[in-house]
Amino acid sequence: DAGVIQSPRHEVTEMGQEVTLRCKPISGHNSLFWYRQTMMRGLELLIYFNNNVPIDDSGMPEDRFSAKMPNASFSTLKIQPSEPRDSAVYFCASSLRQTSTDTQYFGPGTRLTVL
Amino acid sequence: DAKTTQPPSMDCAEGRAANLPCNHSTISGNEYVYWYRQIHSQGPQYIIHGLKNNETNEMASLIITEDRKSSTLILPHATLRDTAVYYCIVGRDDKIIFGKGTRLHILP
Numbered sequence: 001d002a003g004v005i006q007s008p009r010h011e012v013t014e015m016g017q018e019v020t021l022r023c024k025p026i027s028g029h030n031s032l033f034w035y036r037q038t039m040m041r042g043l044e045l046l047i048y049f050n051n052n053v054p055i056d057d058s059g060m061p062e063d064r065f066s067a068k069m070p071n072a073s074f075s076t077l078k079i080q081p082s083e084p085r086d087s088a089v090y091f092c093a094s095s096l097r098q099t100s101t102d103t104q105y106f107g108p109g110t111r112l113t114v115l
Numbered sequence: 116d117a118k119t120t121q122p123p124s125m126d127c128a129e130g131r132a133a134n135l136p137c138n139h140s141t142i143s144g145n146e147y148v149y150w151y152r153q154i155h156s157q158g159p160q161y162i163i164h165g166l167k168n169n170e171t172n173e174m175a176s177l178i179i180t181e182d183r184k185s186s187t188l189i190l191p192h193a194t195l196r197d198t199a200v201y202y203c204i205v206g207r208d209d210k211i212i213f214g215k216g217t218r219l220h221i222l223p
Contacts, residue, residue, distance in 0.1 A: 042213060042214070043153075043159070043213040045210065045212065056210060093158070104151075104159075104211070107158055
């Protein structure tokens with residue numbers, strides 16, 4: 001079975017440009033999470049969706065970041081405009097929310113470099 | 116903020132059991148203990164979780180103290196492929212907060 005799919009795997013862009021990261025969750029999963037990982041701050045939860053609805057976006061750093069989930073099989077994380085401090089690895093994860101415990105399955109990540 | 120405390124790093128000889136401790140003294144009664152690991156350059160991988168009872172699966176065992184204030188993840192026969200950062204997390208429902216984890220080095 002295909003796991004969580006993220007694209008692109010690597011992105012290099014210049015400051016001020018718009019960046020769009022994409023995620024396809026595991027089929028049938030109804031929760032989706034976006035994380036960011038840096039050496040300084042570790043792994044941070046940015047936002048998560050349940051049944052395509054954003055539930056908690058308190059981790060989104062600022063208005064330059066936005067996330068959407070137009071359907072159950074696709075989500076985007078957009079940064080506009082991008083800044084060098086946004087350089088990080090961005091992970092998407094999905095889970096099947098059935099009980100109060102949910103195993104999250106992570107994608108391979110997108111390594112973003114903003115010059 | 117993460118609700119757990121873990122040693123920053125540990126060493127374990129290949130073939131021996133790796134015992135990774137975690138303190139979670141402020142855990143609530145309905146919060147679970149989760150363990151994930153992250154091998155270099157990969158996304159985190161779920162290992163095991165538990166509420167009160169000890170748990171075992173094909174990857175590891177989880178021992179939770181009776182007062183639930185600490186737990187230990189046991190990898191029974193560590194291999195070089197177990198070299199990773201191991202995260203102990205407490206939480207419930209969807210939101211889990213990753214701390215800094217323990218960097219486990221398996222020594223050949």
